[in-house]
Amino acid sequence: MINWAKTKWSQIRAVRLGFWGLVGMFALGIIFWGGFNTALEMTNTEKFCLSCHEMADNVFPEYQETVHYTNRSGVRATCPDCHVPHEWGPKMIRKIQASKEVWGKLTGSINTREKFLENRGRLAQNEWRRMKANDSQECRNCHNYEYFDYMEQNRRSANAHQKGLSSGMTCIDCHKGIAHHLPNVQQHIGVEEGSAVAPNVMHPARPDASAASSVSDEMAGIE
Amino acid sequence: MKKWACFVGLILALSLGVISAGAMAEGLRSLRGTEAVKGDVPSENYRYERDKTAQQRQFVQQPPVIPHTTKGYLISKEFNKCLDCHSWDRAADSGAPRVSVTHFKTREGKELTNMSPRRYFCTQCHVPQTDAKPLVGNKFKPADGLVK
Numbered sequence: 001m002i003n004w005a006k007t008k009w010s011q012i013r014a015v016r017l018g019f020w021g022l023v024g025m026f027a028l029g030i031i032f033w034g035g036f037n038t039a040l041e042m043t044n045t046e047k048f049c050l051s052c053h054e055m056a057d058n059v060f061p062e063y064q065e066t067v068h069y070t071n072r073s074g075v076r077a078t079c080p081d082c083h084v085p086h087e088w089g090p091k092m093i094r095k096i097q098a099s100k101e102v103w104g105k106l107t108g109s110i111n112t113r114e115k116f117l118e119n120r121g122r123l124a125q126n127e128w129r130r131m132k133a134n135d136s137q138e139c140r141n142c143h144n145y146e147y148f149d150y151m152e153q154n155r156r157s158a159n160a161h162q163k164g165l166s167s168g169m170t171c172i173d174c175h176k177g178i179a180h181h182l183p184n185v186q187q188h189i190g191v192e193e194g195s196a197v198a199p200n201v202m203h204p205a206r207p208d209a210s211a212a213s214s215v216s217d218e219m220a221g222i223e
Numbered sequence: 224m225k226k227w228a229c230f231v232g233l234i235l236a237l238s239l240g241v242i243s244a245g246a247m248a249e250g251l252r253s254l255r256g257t258e259a260v261k262g263d264v265p266s267e268n269y270r271y272e273r274d275k276t277a278q279q280r281q282f283v284q285q286p287p288v289i290p291h292t293t294k295g296y297l298i299s300k301e302f303n304k305c306l307d308c309h310s311w312d313r314a315a316d317s318g319a320p321r322v323s324v325t326h327f328k329t330r331e332g333k334e335l336t337n338m339s340p341r342r343y344f345c346t347q348c349h350v351p352q353t354d355a356k357p358l359v360g361n362k363f364k365p366a367d368g369l370v371k
Contacts, residue, residue, distance in 0.1 A: 154274040184301040190340035
């Protein structure tokens with residue numbers, strides 16, 4: 001009888017221990033996950049980006065002149081809106097890649113204006129490549145071309161959008177340098193610089209050229 | 224005698240100058256008024272016109288005006304946004320008019336294969352249009368034979 005009670009008691013204790021262990025782990029999980037998320041979101045703010053002078057002195061003043069910063073209706077995008085994917089998986093991947101940028105900050109890879117300008121071409125192309133690969137997802141988070149009103153758009157944009165989208169192009173194929181100044185791009189004027197971005201990088205070939213030409217050519221013409 | 228004539232001439236010239244300057248101050252008024260310039264007059268809220276088709280020239284040798292907005296279009300040492308559509312190698316794709324071949328000539332008259340750097344700053348001559356009204360009344364008429 002006593003033995004039975006003892007085993008029963010230890011069983012109850014084990015169950016209790018297990019229960020409280022689970023509760024504790026759950027609570028710890030919440031704390032860790034919450035902390036992780038809070039820290040992650042902290043690095044996902046414009047304030048955090050601008051805490052480095054590399055961003056505050058070079059790219060931000062350029063951005064302030066553009067329509068994504070100041071515009072008619074006062075709706076604006078912040079750095080991470082365009083530069084960090086919003087979905088969890090891609091966001092984690094980008095954040096892990098960003099550890100290289102921390103290393104760059106520590107070693108001062110672009111800590112002067114000269115160094116920044118020297119690297120602008122490479123850095124811009126990194127971002128263009130990323131946006132090309134995800135079909136300009138960060139543009140499309142706000143701009144959905146299915147709801148474009150071509151009557152409202154100016155004639156050049158209406159033509160270019162219809163021609164481009166029907167031939168399978170993505171936003172970044174044309175909209176380079178809309179938020180920051182462009183790096184040196186090869187335009188074959190005057191003395192050529194070897195470090196300039198190649199024209200076929202600036203304007204990649206249309207994936208489906210035949211579809212583009214099937215859209216009436218005079219539509220694209222202004223002449 | 225010669226010296227005397229020189230002196231009289233000088234006096235005459237000076238007095239004429241003073242008189243004509245006085246007359247000019249009376250007759251002419253600049254757009255800024257007669258006050259010393261204290262900085263730029265704040266511009267009114269002009270808007271770019273919406274995109275149009277190419278506009279006809281109003282006088283011979285007029286640089287064609289830009290019939291579209293150019294807001295945010297940068298012309299810098301690194302990149303010329305205008306030539307991103309209007310250069311010869313881009314025009315086929317963009318459908319924009321090509322820059323005139325006259326722009327390929329250097330100051331020395333040498334023909335290049337692309338824009339001469341001296342013509343790089345498009346907006347020195349070609350300007351976009353806003354809805355601003357003429358500053359003063361005028362009877363300007365486009366030259367005969369240019370505009371119907």
